[in-house]
Amino acid sequence: MSVTVKFEHVKKKYGEKTVIPDLSLQLKEGEFFTLLGPSGCGKTTLLRMVAGFNTIEGGKIFFSGKLVNDIPANKRNIGMVFQNYAIFPHMTAAENVSFGLKNRKIPKNEIEKQVDEILKTVQIYDLKDTLPQNMSGGQ
Incomplete structure (x- = not known):
């Protein structure tokens, strides 16, 4: 669909x-x-x-x-990753993206697949193991 x-x-x-x-x-x-x-x-x-x-x-x-x-927001199946204030500084780019998926109890293999797809879509897949302080604001 x-x-x-x-x-x-x-x-x-x-x-x-x-x-x-x-x-x-x-x-x-x-x-x-x-x-x-x-x-x-x-x-x-x-x-x-x-x-x-x-x-x-x-x-x-x-x-x-x-x-x-x-x-309501919790029923829309939409997630947002904000540029500054809702990024966990101690977590990598991939861990930050996966955070919401883990809270929804999605299976680990599906989380990994979705995280990779999202990071590729926003063109930061190569930074998936990078902490936020080592990335630019636009990344």
Whole structure:
């Protein structure tokens, strides 16, 4: 089954500041997409809305055609690895990525497969045994 993420007129404000004014976009499985913009423009906010950590003030978000606006974060089967603050400094890149999978009681061989796939996708597979302090912020 192909997975898509679709945004229909998604909006988000913090007080009087609009950070996502009206986003409509569809991403299909296998597509590569980049969020690029200055600090405070809504990149992380959008990702947090997808994961269910931030509320959606307007519009709709769909995963594979299913509306997820009201589905709690822990039921969305989405994981996030943040650039700075949620990385365990004593764990390698692979261990940080595998942390959430281990908490879901996924079998070890499946975790290893998924971790390798994720690290290859984000192009840091060669750094899988590297600690965060030995990597750049973008890595």
